[in-house]
Amino acid sequence: MASSIDSPVDLRSLETVSEYDGHLMCPICHCPFVNPVQLNCDHIFCQACLDTCIRTSNPLVRHRTLPDNFLCPTCRLLTNSTFKRAPRLVVAMCDDILVKCPYTPQGCKEVIQRGYVQSHVDKYCAYKLIECLDEACDKMIRVKDMPSDNHCVHQLQECDGCGESVMELEFDKHKAALCSATEMTCSTCGATLCRREYADHIKDCSTSACQAAAYGCPVTLHISEIEEHEKGCPLVTLGPYLENQSSRIASMETTIRQLQQRNEVLEEGIASIRSSLQTSRPSSALGTASSSQMAVEDIPSTDLAELLTETTAQPEPSTAGNTNTTTYLLSIHESLREEVSELTHALSDLDARANMTIMNENLRLREDMAHISAGLNTVRMQVHMLINSFLHQGQRPMGTRPAPTVGNNSVEGLNSPGPSSSVNPRMNSETLLSTRRQSDSRESTKL
Ligand SMILES: [Zn+2]
Ligand SMILES: [Zn+2]
Ligand SMILES: [Zn+2]
Ligand SMILES: [Zn+2]
Ligand SMILES: [Zn+2]
Ligand SMILES: [Zn+2]
Ligand SMILES: [Zn+2]
Structure with missing residues (x-):
């Protein structure tokens, strides 16, 4: 018989296929129990797991026989080392768990109960490695590759x-x-x-698709034949036309997108105009403005109020068709724009009228000023004459006085400020001041 390498299968490393109860899992290795034993405290562990646990937790007993007393790994209760075998039911349930064959990575597809894994590997698994039967050959071979006459296949x-x-x-x-x-x-x-x-x-020998494949031609032929096909393919002939159509559709789509954006902008504009109208309406109704301003503002604001009530009375634009909504909004926008332009006209008209009034007033004032300055000139002339006559009258009494000669006096008066000449400027300034005051009062009364 074949000299197989009979090593026990490590049951913990097997991949489980069926679900199993959590109580069948060893608390140390977290696998279904393998050769389970039961302690005095009724806790169950794999035999090998318990041995390892006791030895690692107590270094003194390593390499020697187990101590008589130790603590249970789960409940820390002192227990002696005479284990019972776990109940037959637990062992049977663990053996019933379905697992995959340990040679699954090599190709064995078997799924078996865990209790039969060892016998499957020992006797039936076709993927187990065994030594070549030839005495001179030291190579390994899988059971399935073994020839029927057992000769060496490594030659x-x-x-x-x-x-x-x-x-x-x-x-x-x-x-x-x-x-x-x-x-x-x-x-x-x-x-x-x-x-x-x-x-x-x-x-x-590569094939090529028809160049009209994008337009639906399903033909794929050898390179030498595809040219022949493309000469007669109707879709190739239609190609430029279809290309043109698709580009037109693309440009139309971009136009539609632009129009949609424009529409959004217009809607925003309408909304802002409407909100500004709603905020401005109550302030104009307060009547704080003058009567003329009221007269100008009254006409469009009432019209716009009517328009607003119309728009609110209309059904929701979203319920109507898209084109209807657009035309409806555009018409509102146009009418609002007209109202705004009317307002602008009225304002500019008012501005022109105000300018005209100011100009007229200005002209009138200028004429008045001319009159006043003319009057002032005549007054100045009169004052001058009066001063001259006053000076003549003042010089005559001085000549009768028993004092130096007239000629000397005149020379003295010209060269140095004498008592007579010192009087003259004061008189002059006083009269000038009085006349100026008079003219001022006249101007103020006229104004
Ligand atoms: Zn275990
Ligand atoms: Zn315990
Ligand atoms: Zn197998
Ligand atoms: Zn061989
Ligand atoms: Zn060859
Ligand atoms: Zn080929
Ligand atoms: Zn084609």
């Missing part, structure tokens, strides 16, 4: 196709996937050729 053979030396064990694999002399069939053209030529052939 090298020469491949008759490519000349490589290949083990008999891997010969089929070599022929199927690796041998460069294996014949292959091109999936595109159906040609038969060997593997070493296949890669180059695939490059030449």
